[in-house]
Amino acid sequence: NDKTDKLRLSNEQYEILAQSSNLIAFQWHMKEGWLHFASNRETEFDWPDRIEDFLLKVRESKIIREESKHIIYRCEQQAIQGISHQKYEILLPSKNRTEKWYELQMTMQMDREGNPLLGIGFLSNIMKQKEKTENLEEQLQMDSFTRLLNKAAIEERGMQMIERLKAEEELYMLITDIDNFKAINDRFGHICGDHVLKTIADTMNRLAPENMETGRIGGDEFMALFSGGQGKEIIKNYARQLLEGTSEVLWAKEELPVSLSIGIASAAPGEMTYAQLYTAADKAMYIAKNDGKGKIVFA
Known part of the structure; x- marks a missing residue:
């Protein structure tokens, strides 16, 4: 009939479009349960061109992530509810089981009773866009001058770390300030x-x-965060190494009078908020500074 002819023409158009682009076309027959890929699927996947009992195969798959399975289930449910067009970002196993990000778009065609009959859609590889986005997000988290995490980024990491502490762990925060930095600039x-x-x-x-986060939180003020086994010894050794490592900074072959004042505080799970931990470490740093500078003080 006319409707079948239109449907067939639409499918042929999708196949032609797929062959002339990097889009991988597919047809998902909701009533019969099969999914059929255009021939150019071989550029990305080693799947067969036709998958019978598609949803069952998805459920039984051990290489598709649960989150990706839920997106596929959602596609079916949205189609049943009459949603004509859907668009998602989905992580799928491509050739050699390497996972890649794809954009999934699907348009539903209904039968005469208004029930979902055939989903026609595309998968397009969006790894380059994802990498650009991730690189941009990483750049936005960096202090452009020192290439450490910026204040907003390290504060966010700190809040996440304190919330995720396990029963036997503590979060250690080190805050350090360069002593007499204005005098160095002036001289x-x-x-x-x-x-x-x-x-x-x-x-x-x-x-x-490993697993330590470092950031710049002010002009000449820096922070380090660490949680894990033997945290106190690790943060103490790190602080001592910092004092030693910055005591011989050279400029034009002249040794600069650089020293650090370091404050350290720690928190067990539920003991204090991130803001309270920050206040404790900051106070300890100022105690070190007021007590002669170039020292380490534990809160």
């Missing part, structure tokens, strides 16, 4: 001051153990 110039800031940042990154 040697701001270019020298910039050199000192970058040297401190590089040293913090170089000495940081």
